[in-house]
Amino acid sequence: MLQLPAARTPDPREAPSLRWGILGTGWIADKFVTALQRNTTQQVHAVGSRSQEGADRFASAVGASAAYGSYEALVADPDVDIIYVATPHNHHHANAVLAIDAGKHVLIEKPIAISEAEAQDIADRAAAAGVFCMEALWTLFLPKYDVLRQLLDDMVVDTVLADMGEYFTPDHRIFRADLAGGPLYDMATYPLSFAMWALGDPERIAAAGTPAPNGINGQLAMQLVGADGGVAALHCSIIGETPTTGVIASADRTITIDGPFYQPGGFTVTTRGGESARYDEEPVAHEGGLHFQAADVARLITAGARESDVRPLAHSIRLLRVMDAIREQVGIPLPAGVRRVRCR
Structure with missing residues (x-):
């Protein structure tokens, strides 16, 4: 069992x-x-x-x-x-x-x-x-993710799937370009960090996006390829609801994380041989997890x-390196008045 x-x-x-x-x-x-x-x-x-x-x-x-x-x-x-x-x-x-x-x-x-x-x-x-x-x-500090961390120790991850989509009304600050709005910084942090946590740093990055009605980027599709050949297919959107689930898969095991995958909640592990196990915790959202x-x-x-x-700083820096590449590929501008800081 x-x-x-x-x-x-x-x-x-x-x-x-x-x-x-x-x-x-x-x-x-x-x-x-x-x-x-x-x-x-x-x-x-x-x-x-x-x-x-x-x-x-x-x-x-x-x-x-x-x-x-x-x-x-x-x-x-x-x-x-x-x-x-x-x-x-x-x-x-x-x-x-x-x-x-x-x-x-x-x-x-x-x-x-x-x-x-x-x-x-x-x-x-x-x-x-x-x-x-x-x-x-x-x-990454939730009890659920500590259990996942232990499971990943015994897995060679081939595939990561994750999405995060939510509808926001047009007056929400997420549509403000001057506040770095759009899904990249606000929402994609979760699926990108999730994928990099499971796969490691990507060797290849591909991204495509479409605009929201006001012209700001509204949704992103992203693909990461890890050094060992693992692939992540990721999506985020501020213009529509999606399941916001996550999957980590190897040749003999699949972990399917309930939505929202980044919050407290449950997941199911299944094996190629037909065994399964369930992890559950109360889905208490931000107030019960931050x-x-x-x-x-x-x-x-x-x-x-x-x-x-x-969450070492090197991982946070690498996430921004990936976000820089996505932003440049999709053509998402930095907010007015923001400059690149010269590293010391």
Whole structure:
């Protein structure tokens, strides 16, 4: 009978408690804080917004001790141990650098930046400052993904399939070119990271895209070919709903992950010989999953680490290298005012 390994994920409530500063007060910041407060002993000490009104409103809602009307004031707070960067994609680099230069550890929303050069610059600055730095790719820290990680140790992956499609109304910020909108940075992070996690760095990349009604890129089809010949077929869209499932297959085993594949939930393993096994966990979405990465970060920082071995900065940089190639192939422009950062 096919047996699945158990998740080795430590109890998030047993992680050392850090004092967090939340930089940005939008949707993902709210989900992150909710997850921390429901599932960990981490402290949301301070929040920073572009206005005092916005900071006061968010701080009141989450019970933070301090509210700052500028990001500069937030990172200068001596009682903040770590900054969670939760601003739009094309602001990640500048906001991360601001925190790093203030001597703060940083957890940066995914993707860590919007170009390989920006990601490398963040990594270089964090290393020079001696602070912890990680991309907040929360998926890889879920118990489900620890079980998958153990299964992959015994697999030679031939095929990865993944999609992520969601309909957004035209007034959603994902349609704003000035905020690096479109599916590439917001959604493709998940299937691309999933494929690279299973296959390794791609040797070949091919991509095609079509526009949304307002002219911004609306959907992408992507193919990656790994060094060992494994192939990934990936899709993401902001103009229509898709199953958002994932598949990892070898010659004798197939893992089919329920949608949304990147969130807490279940999967089924089947063998060529007809055996099967099921893994299930409560599908609790962001509020029930974002805290696992934060607990791991707290343990690492307390232990003196400066990177995560689950999501090392080299992997975040490689993801942006692949995204750069996709952007160039499809002709997706960088937002106005964004420049390539020269790596130091």
